[in-house]
Amino acid sequence: MKRFQVAIDGPAGAGKSTVARQVAKNLGFTFVDSGAMYRAIAWMILQEGGQVSEPKAYQLAQNSHFSLHPQGVIVNGRVLTDELRSPDVSNLASTIATMPRVRQALVVKQQEIAEQESVVMDGRDIGSHVLPNADLKVFLTASIEERAKRRLEDLAQKGLSVDLETLKTEIAARDLNDQTREFSPLIQAEDAYLLDTTQMTIPQVVEKILVLCRTKMGGEE
Numbered sequence: 001m002k003r004f005q006v007a008i009d010g011p012a013g014a015g016k017s018t019v020a021r022q023v024a025k026n027l028g029f030t031f032v033d034s035g036a037m038y039r040a041i042a043w044m045i046l047q048e049g050g051q052v053s054e055p056k057a058y059q060l061a062q063n064s065h066f067s068l069h070p071q072g073v074i075v076n077g078r079v080l081t082d083e084l085r086s087p088d089v090s091n092l093a094s095t096i097a098t099m100p101r102v103r104q105a106l107v108v109k110q111q112e113i114a115e116q117e118s119v120v121m122d123g124r125d126i127g128s129h130v131l132p133n134a135d136l137k138v139f140l141t142a143s144i145e146e147r148a149k150r151r152l153e154d155l156a157q158k159g160l161s162v163d164l165e166t167l168k169t170e171i172a173a174r175d176l177n178d179q180t181r182e183f184s185p186l187i188q189a190e191d192a193y194l195l196d197t198t199q200m201t202i203p204q205v206v207e208k209i210l211v212l213c214r215t216k217m218g219g220e221e
């Protein structure tokens with residue numbers, strides 16, 4: 001059977017991972033959280049307590065073995081889930097993601113996964129760079145207030161308490177990093193479907209994307 005690729009991109013906290021996971025489950029596809037790979041490298045650097053440098057991050061990106069986990073990622077056999085969500089990891093992942101060689105190494109791994117099976121992959125550059133021929137590309141967005149509120153709730157559920165204003169500032173800084181980096185910035189692919197989720201619930205967003213998928217699978221434009 002032909003592999004089907006769904007690319008979901010957008011800024012921090014737009015709900016990409018939650019939505020992508022549910023869409024994948026519904027279609028029986030593999031969910032690939034590309035952000036978890038950037039986060040895992042940040043986590044490893046923080047664990048080692050070492051200096052952040054491009055050679056170091058590249059070496060980890062190139063030489064680590066990544067496999068999928070529904071709530072995170074497995075790196076060199078170690079399951080990483082909630083530890084990837086701390087603000088320190090988020091902020092360092094955003095810095096690492098500006099490093100071209102790190103991106104190149106991770107993009108190759110992401111493309112290899114998508115060659116094996118039908119995927120729903122979420123990130124920043126999936127439709128524009130990683131899977132430019134994806135069957136469906138969705139660009140999810142929401143107001144910064146709404147995105148910060150959602151992230152606050154996510155973190156609270158994981159027992160992490162963060163101040164809303166701090167979170168807003170951090171998300172805005174990550175947006176700026178993502179949009180202004182030279183190599184593979186966050187942009188809406190020309191053929192991506194723009195979905196502003198500010199006023200939408202998660203089930204509504206999932207349903208909308210499923211309708212778009214079914215239309216594409218049915219061969220309609």
Ligand code: CDP
Pocket residue numbers: 011012013014016017034035036038039090093094095097122123124125126174177178
């Ligand atoms: O969940 P959230 O949108 O906050 O972040 P994430 O998708 O887990 O990604 C973590 C960081 O990795 C982001 O701040 C991006 O800078 C970076 N990233 C990227 O540059 N390209 C991707 N395909 C995925 C994530």
